[in-house]
Amino acid sequence: MLPPDVSPPPPTGAADSALTRAHWAPVLYADRPSRLELLKLKPSGAFAPVTIRVHRNHSFEHIAAATPPWFACWGREPKFLYSDYDDSLSLAFEDAERADLELIWLDLQRYAGRFEAAELPEWLAGRFAALRARSDAPIVLAAIGVDDALQEQLLASARGTAGVRVADFRPLAAKLGARFFDERAAKLSGTRLSDAACVQTARELACHWAPGLLLPRIKAVAVDLDNSLYEGVLGEDGHAVRLTPGHEALQRHLAGLRERGFFLALISRNEEPDVRGLFETRTDFPLRWEHFSATAVSWGHKADGLRAAAATLRIGTDAMLFVDDNPGELLAVADALPGVAAVHAMADAAATQRVLEFFPGLWSWDRTAADALRANDLEAENRRAQLAAQAVDPMDYLRRLEVRMRIEVTPRQHLARLHELSEKTNQFNLNLQRLSEVDLARLLDAADHRIAIIGLQDRLSDSGWIGLVVAQRSGDTLTVRELTISCRALGRKLEDLMVAEAVRAITSELPAERVVFLHRTAPRNGPAREWLSRLTGETLPEEGSVFAEEALKKVAAADYPVQVDAIHDSAQ
């Protein structure tokens, strides 16, 4: 472990940032972080500001003061705007002052006796709507004094307003027990939360709540093997490498990440047959060889291994987190691939696990059905490739796959997935609108707009909801403002049919003579632009629009051995 008392230089580049995080890790990711040690960590460098407006009825300053080192880990400097202590949540703020996050910070004990049981969630639902009318930023309700029943009611009250999340304090309260509250400090600090609770709430805000709403999610965790997943070196210890309790828990945590939809990749300097043999022999390892959706086991540079794994997973390297016990490897990767996030695998594997638990981008507010489907769907890719090799032509391939496509127009119940598709899709994303949940909720209600979500399933796996079309009609023209297809769905050459059927489903509700696609160029959206260029026969400028109604008419479902189902306004 790197000594925590060595002051690292201010981060000036990716390698320095990785080094700083490694130095700070023992403090930031301690089981019970120390305010005193946190105060010694002084983030320096140019960080992007993140503005959090706190609507509150008790003090938040003791939490805010502890947050900067954690925010610095994802390159942000927090700025807090405070309301007065206001039980009525009157939302007295200047509309001109934009916030990135609206935090409703309440001690619900202060409402005791003022509301009947069901009235408080109902009143809060009204406050969410009032705040949403004035701010498009994500809203987080963080309320203390909440039991199980009330937590469920609060979650229900949040569902009525787009982009509202409800934090859950119950795990922290259970962890701290009697130390969660400090009634002695309440009179002096303005909150009955103890200092320990304040510090750990600061970590929740900076490592979970805020990045869970403001930072693109990491898509893959790439791990080294020797002295990272176990204690020992395969080349020296053979299959007798040691699975310590900490490493066993770390492996279980990684397996859990996979179940939550993160890809796992194995990047190791070893001989692949040896590594396969290790996983076959060590049945006590919670992780299996099959759990890794991509493997790069060779004596080459690890940066090359990460690039290869990213290509296999069809993701950018900037969506990867790399875990290695060798700081030199971490620095080399940080230099070669500045976008890759890095975690130092410590000898104390429990400490490494805590870093992963709190690493920005590895935590999400919601678990969507797509999360569970992702890893299995990618595994099916290998079997699809075998089928493709056996098929006599592309249609024979699709026939063998038994593909079913499902289009839903105005899919209100899939708002979170719509947001994911707009926010996270990079390669097949034609216009990169990056629509928020609030944007999408408004467009779902707009009379001149329609949103279609596309689902894909075949006999090998259910890919889930993998495509999104957002279109607006004006006069006789339907303008496709946003078109995204998850990279997982691109291998089956069904893009033409998916888009044509989605547009047909939309024009059945909003008839239009002409269909125009908006497009713009981004570093990684070449596949979407190449598709549009091929479909229309047009050479695309950097940014603009292309008419495509004639090209789409030529795409007939009858020409594909694919079952297509279209559903309209599925919530009704």
Next chain:
Amino acid sequence: MTQRNDIEKDLVEICSAVLEHPVEATVARANDAAWDSLRHMQIIFAVEEKYDIQFTEAEIFRLDSISKFADYLEQRPQA
């Protein structure tokens, strides 16, 4: 008994970190504008953590200088 010099050294480190500027052992809430009520509580929490103690409400109000903290810590019975 803990040596007063050691105590003062710890307290100077804590107060410098909380007040975000270097301080001397003579610093007090009355002579440092940065020592507001918010930072006072942070100093209290940090000293409690450092010495594994818990001040009473009255002590939280009363202990408003390094000198007073040092007197308190120097005179407290050792575990």
